[in-house]
Amino acid sequence: MGKVVMAIIVTIVSLFLIRGGLPTLGIILIVAFIVGSIFGKKKSGKTKKCQYCANDIKYEAIVCQYCSRQL
Numbered sequence: 001m002g003k004v005v006m007a008i009i010v011t012i013v014s015l016f017l018i019r020g021g022l023p024t025l026g027i028i029l030i031v032a033f034i035v036g037s038i039f040g041k042k043k044s045g046k047t048k049k050c051q052y053c054a055n056d057i058k059y060e061a062i063v064c065q066y067c068s069r070q071l
């Protein structure tokens with residue numbers, strides 16, 4: 001949800017800046033947001049810490065991929 005709010009704010013600010021005569025800054029903001037969202041999606045997938053070996057594992061995991069213990 002936070003990312004959606006950020007997207008809306010960035011879009012509004014960017015459009016405002018473009019209309020206000022600062023197109024370069026607006027375009028930079030839009031590009032920065034698009035790049036950020038792409039990288040954000042690549043990293044998406046919540047993780048949690050295994051209570052046995054303390055490695056970061058997928059949030060949905062039932063068995064730890066590192067120590068093979070059932071969570």
Ligand SMILES: [Zn+2]
Nearest residue numbers: 050053064067
């Ligand atoms: Zn583990």
